[in-house]
Amino acid sequence: MGDSEHSSSGDTFVDSREVTSRESKVKFSNDEETLIIRMYNLVGERWALIAGRIPGRTAKEIEEYWNTRCSTSE
Incomplete structure (x- = not known):
């Protein structure tokens, strides 16, 4: 059982670009993007x-x- 769990997590080596693409799947509206940029500048x-x-x-x-x-x- 432990071996099957270990083998199922064979994706141990994850490219940082893959992580980035997963994180960026959260959609932001144009208004939210504009507000984030303005607030960050402030x-x-x-x-x-x-x-x-x-x-x-x-x-x-x-x-x-x-x-x-x-x-x-x-």
Whole structure:
């Protein structure tokens, strides 16, 4: 049983691009995107504060959105 569980998790090596593409599947409306960008310019990486302005969004969702769509670390 333990072997079957281990073999089913054979996707241990995950490319960071795959993780990014999974995280970016959360859809944001144009208004939400605009608000996130404007709020980021005002308050920086205060994700909880930004999330408080967008009903139904968590700080984690907004931070993941920012890191996948707006960050230019590469």
